[in-house]
Amino acid sequence: MRMDSSYLNTAQPSSGAGNARVVLVTQSSAHAFWLASALGNDAEVIPVANDLALLQSTISAPGMGVVVVDFSSPMTDAAVGLVSELRRIIPSVIIMGAGAAAEPTSMRAALRCGVAEFIDWEATEGEASIVIKQQLQARAQAPAATALALEPETQGxxxxxxxxxxxxxxxxxxxxxxxxxxxxxxxxxxxxxxxxQLARPFGASQxxxxxxxxxxxxxxxxxxxxxxxxxxxxxxxxxxxxxxxxxxxxxxxxxxxxxxxxxxxxxxxxxxxxxxxxxxxxxxxxxxxxxxxxxxxxxxxxxxxxxxxxxxxxxxxxxxxxxxxxxxxxxxxxxxxxxxxxxxxxxxxxxxxxxxxxxxxxxxxxxxxxxxxxxxxxxxxxxxxxxxxxxxxxxxxxxxxxxxxxxxxxxxxxxxxxxxxxxxxxGDKAAAPPTPSILGQWAKRLRRGE
Structure with a gap:
C-alpha cells in the first residue's frame, strides 16, 4: 500500500531544485516525515511501500531522482531482495540505503547490496540533506560522467x-x-x-x-x-x-x-x-x-x-x-x-x-x-x-x-x-585521497564496533 505523500509537511520543490523527487521505500511514516523535513524545499519525498510493481511505475515518472530503501528491522531481508530486483529491472537507478547505525545488521546488509550512500536515521537532518543532494547532482551530471569514463585510465x-x-x-x-x-x-x-607540506604557503593547513x-x-x-x-x-x-x-x-x-x-x-x-x-x-x-x-x-x-x-x-x-x-x-x-x-x-x-x-x-x-x-x-x-x-x-x-x-x-x-x-x-604521484563519504565513515565505525 502506498502512503500518500500529501500528508508530508514538505513544500513543493523550487524551480532551482529542478522539481527533484526522492522515492522512499519504507514502512515507517516517522522516517518519511523525518526525510521530508531534512530535504525541505530541495526535493519532494514520495513514500512507497515495498511493492515492486508500484515502485517501478513511480520511478519511471518524470523528475524522479534517487530511491532510498529503508533497511531498518524488520525490513532488512525484504530490502535486500528489493534492491536486487530493482537493479535487474532498472539498472540505471541510483539506490541509497537508510537505517540506524545502532543496528549493525541493517548497515551491513546495505553495504553488501552496494548502495550509493547510507543515511542514518539517528544522524542530523543536515547530514541526510547533503548526501541526497550529492546523489541528485550525480544523476544530473551522469552524461558528463559517462564521457569522462571513456577517457584512458592509468591501469594498475x-x-x-x-x-x-x-x-x-x-x-x-x-x-x-x-x-x-x-x-x-x-x-x-x-x-x-x-x-x-614543506612547500605549502605560510599558514596553509596540513x-x-x-x-x-x-x-x-x-x-x-x-x-x-x-x-x-x-x-x-x-x-x-x-x-x-x-x-x-x-x-x-x-x-x-x-x-x-x-x-x-x-x-x-x-x-x-x-x-x-x-x-x-x-x-x-x-x-x-x-x-x-x-x-x-x-x-x-x-x-x-x-x-x-x-x-x-x-x-x-x-x-x-x-x-x-x-x-x-x-x-x-x-x-x-x-x-x-x-x-x-x-x-x-x-x-x-x-x-x-x-x-x-x-x-x-x-x-x-x-x-x-x-x-x-x-x-x-x-x-x-x-x-x-x-x-x-x-x-x-x-x-x-x-x-x-x-x-x-x-x-x-x-x-x-x-x-x-x-x-x-x-x-x-x-611516476604518477597520486593526489591526496578524497574525503571519505558518509557511507565510508559509518562502515569504518561499524568495523570498529562504535
Missing amino acids: FALPLLGARVGMGVTTLATHLAVMLQEMQAHDLSDATRRK LPQDDAAHAALLDLGLPARDGLLYLSVAGDFSFVDAVQSMRRLDSTLIDSAFTKHSTGTATLAWPSDLGQLRDVSPSAAASVVSRLKALLKAQVIDLGGMMQADFLAPVLRECGQGWVVCDQSLGGIVSTAQMLKELDAKGVDRRTLKLVLNRFNAQAGLPAKEVAQRLGLDLLHVVPDRTTVLLNAASCGQLLSQTLRGDPYVMGIRSMARTLLGDAMA
Missing part, C-alpha cells in the same frame, strides 16, 4: 600466483608480497606529501595523510581464507559480494567495505560458505580483477591449490601474466606440469607464465634451472627456504616482514616488489 597491474597443490607456500608468498607493495606505495606517497589502499590481496586459493588468517583480518565483505556489487565497485566501496590489514592493504577472499562459489562464473571473476585494476596500483591474487583450469584461464588472460609457484618436491613438480598442460589446453600462452621456485634448498632436490627446464618455464625468482622463521612469525600473528625485515625471505620479497613496481613508483 594484477599478478596471479598459481600453485598446483596445497602446501607449496603460495599464500605465505602472496600475503607478504601484497603487504610489501602496499608499504612501498604508501611510503612513496608519504614522501610526496611531506614535500608538498595536507591530509594518505591512508588509501594501493594494493590488495585477493585470497582466492585453497584452503579458503588462509590469507586472511595470516593477516589477522576478518573479511566480512567477500569476493562473491564484490561480483554482485560490480556496478558499485569503486574507491568508496573499497574504502568502506573491504577489510584492510594494518598497513592499509585491502583484502578480498572467498566467503566462509563455499557453496556460494557456484554463483561466481570465471568471466565474472575476471571482470572484478579488471575493475580493480582501474582502482588499485597492484593486486596479488592467491590462486594456490586452485586447479580448475576453466576458472584460471580467464583470470590469467585478464592479468596478462602469472607466476607459477613450485617447490623442489617430486609431487610439486609433477602436479605443476599437469596444471600447465591443462592451461595449455585452455589456450593460455605459456610465455606469459614465469616460474618462482619456492622454499629452495641448495643442498636438497633438483637445481633451480633443472626444475624450470622440466616445466618449460622461464625461471624468474628463487625464494630461500625459511620455514622455521616464517612459522615463528605466524605464531605471533605477524608477517615475517614485520618482525625480521632483514631476513633473506623478506629481502627477496622486497626485490620482487621493486621489480613489479619498476618506474611506476617514481
Whole structure:
C-alpha cells in the first residue's frame, strides 16, 4: 500500500531544485516525515511501500531522482531482495540505503547490496540533506560522467600466483608480497606529501595523510581464507559480494567495505560458505580483477591449490601474466606440469607464465634451472627456504616482514616488489585521497564496533 505523500509537511520543490523527487521505500511514516523535513524545499519525498510493481511505475515518472530503501528491522531481508530486483529491472537507478547505525545488521546488509550512500536515521537532518543532494547532482551530471569514463585510465597491474597443490607456500608468498607493495606505495606517497607540506604557503593547513589502499590481496586459493588468517583480518565483505556489487565497485566501496590489514592493504577472499562459489562464473571473476585494476596500483591474487583450469584461464588472460609457484618436491613438480598442460589446453600462452621456485634448498632436490627446464618455464625468482622463521612469525600473528625485515625471505620479497613496481613508483604521484563519504565513515565505525 502506498502512503500518500500529501500528508508530508514538505513544500513543493523550487524551480532551482529542478522539481527533484526522492522515492522512499519504507514502512515507517516517522522516517518519511523525518526525510521530508531534512530535504525541505530541495526535493519532494514520495513514500512507497515495498511493492515492486508500484515502485517501478513511480520511478519511471518524470523528475524522479534517487530511491532510498529503508533497511531498518524488520525490513532488512525484504530490502535486500528489493534492491536486487530493482537493479535487474532498472539498472540505471541510483539506490541509497537508510537505517540506524545502532543496528549493525541493517548497515551491513546495505553495504553488501552496494548502495550509493547510507543515511542514518539517528544522524542530523543536515547530514541526510547533503548526501541526497550529492546523489541528485550525480544523476544530473551522469552524461558528463559517462564521457569522462571513456577517457584512458592509468591501469594498475594484477599478478596471479598459481600453485598446483596445497602446501607449496603460495599464500605465505602472496600475503607478504601484497603487504610489501602496499608499504612501498604508501611510503612513496608519504614522501610526496611531506614535500608538498614543506612547500605549502605560510599558514596553509596540513595536507591530509594518505591512508588509501594501493594494493590488495585477493585470497582466492585453497584452503579458503588462509590469507586472511595470516593477516589477522576478518573479511566480512567477500569476493562473491564484490561480483554482485560490480556496478558499485569503486574507491568508496573499497574504502568502506573491504577489510584492510594494518598497513592499509585491502583484502578480498572467498566467503566462509563455499557453496556460494557456484554463483561466481570465471568471466565474472575476471571482470572484478579488471575493475580493480582501474582502482588499485597492484593486486596479488592467491590462486594456490586452485586447479580448475576453466576458472584460471580467464583470470590469467585478464592479468596478462602469472607466476607459477613450485617447490623442489617430486609431487610439486609433477602436479605443476599437469596444471600447465591443462592451461595449455585452455589456450593460455605459456610465455606469459614465469616460474618462482619456492622454499629452495641448495643442498636438497633438483637445481633451480633443472626444475624450470622440466616445466618449460622461464625461471624468474628463487625464494630461500625459511620455514622455521616464517612459522615463528605466524605464531605471533605477524608477517615475517614485520618482525625480521632483514631476513633473506623478506629481502627477496622486497626485490620482487621493486621489480613489479619498476618506474611506476617514481611516476604518477597520486593526489591526496578524497574525503571519505558518509557511507565510508559509518562502515569504518561499524568495523570498529562504535
